[in-house]
Amino acid sequence: MQERPTQQAYDAVVIGGGPAGSTAATLIAQAGHRVLLVDRERFPRFRLGESLMPATYWTFERLGVLDKMKTSTFVQKHSVQFFTKTGKGAMPFYFSEFDCHESSQTWQVDRSDFDLMLLEHATDSGVEVCQGVNVKDVVLDEGRKREIQLEFEGGARANIEAKVIVDCSGQTGVIGRKLKLKQVDPVLQHASIYTRYRNAWRDTGRDEGATLILHTNSARSWFWYIPLPDNQVSVGVVGPVDYLLKRGDSLEKVYHDELAICPEAARRVEGAERVFEIKAIRDFSYISKQIAGDGWIMAGDAFGFLDPMYSTGVFLALKSAEFAADAVNETLETNDFSAARLGQYGPRYVAG
Incomplete structure (x- = not known):
């Protein structure tokens, strides 16, 4: 370069x-x-x-x-799994069950x-x-x-x-x-508040690298949970902009309030070390x-x-x-x- x-x-x-x-x-x-x-x-x-x-x-x-x-040291990803607002997990969706080629395994x-x-x-x-x-x-x-x-x-x-x-x-x-x-979609206007943890809960075997989608009790938001290298996980909450960013509260408070109503996400990060500041990004959907x-x-x-x-x-x-x-x-x-x-x-x- x-x-x-x-x-x-x-x-x-x-x-x-x-x-x-x-x-x-x-x-x-x-x-x-x-x-x-x-x-x-x-x-x-x-x-x-x-x-x-x-x-x-x-x-x-x-x-x-x-x-x-x-x-590479990137985490192997074999599946995605969804969790309800009560913390109940659906059966993991294993990509290899629909395609036996090695391309069914990807990465985090x-x-x-x-x-x-x-x-x-x-x-x-x-x-x-x-x-x-x-x-x-x-x-x-x-x-x-x-x-x-x-x-x-x-x-x-x-x-x-x-x-x-x-x-x-x-x-x-x-x-x-x-x-x-640029044409912005007036409906799909989301925001994400996110951070990273070290030593949070990780599943075992081929589930270790799964992407998890965890719904909250509010029905207006959901969390992603993505295992990363160096024993870290990326954990973020997604919801409408007017719901997440217009409360008048700090990002830290909004994030932890949302975590409190997502029992499975809260369980997985309990006792883990947060290694990244809490940040936000607006995810406006748009097309040219x-x-x-x-x-x-x-x-x-x-x-x-x-x-x-x-x-x-x-x-x-x-x-x-x-x-x-x-x-x-x-x-x-x-x-x-x-x-x-x-x-x-x-x-x-x-x-x-």
Whole structure:
């Protein structure tokens, strides 16, 4: 990784170094194109979204990181289990009972390590990666000029040309914000209050790495319980914004009030050491009015974010990045950077 771009122009510039950005950049570079990836943060950095889905296996295989996942310290995940408000657990849903392929086993990841691994793999694949870089503006002229205006640490600036800009900037939504494309769902407006514990209760055997969904007595909220490396667990409560964040109480009080009405979550963390401050994030569901335009395309949370219950975030980031990379590679090969060409994958992605 480096401080500044080495060139003035690239085939593709990717905004954002999360799973979507790293995946898209890697696949475009592996096709033989010149790729620059920029991110405003420096890795490793914290992110939620620790629980993966089995379908991520195929993207890992395509990227060439499957062996790294298999030999990592990430917790193996074989199932998901739901608990009622009284603490009664349903039978675990074992993925292998529906698919006997090894892809039925996935992982619970510490996103700081996972995202860094993908970013380093992008570098190894030939992507130029610059961290600590702010995107000040993107120029999307109808005259086919695409340019990204960057600001580096210390204040220096540079304009970089690109044949295609791939927006993987997450909820920041660089292009969506510029073109006013984001549509927020007025109903699905959730918030999460979360923390981490060490030495909390963990099940045994193949249940040790299960994602648990635990409902509270309020019927308006639920907890996730995700085992992580280093004997830690991620524990967070999800509910409507007006329910969790507009009480006038501190995050600590709201979190513990919710924990008190979730008997199974409370039992599992009793006596455990809290190793992370209690934080909150708003999980507004939204989607962009369009997924691509002339010379640009979106992937991951830059395009849309859905309800967090089913751990789809990283999977959708990876899958949309695959689609986007395929579209970009096709446009670079045909020299057709039109919205119609780049946006071909949109209907398939939205349809699931």
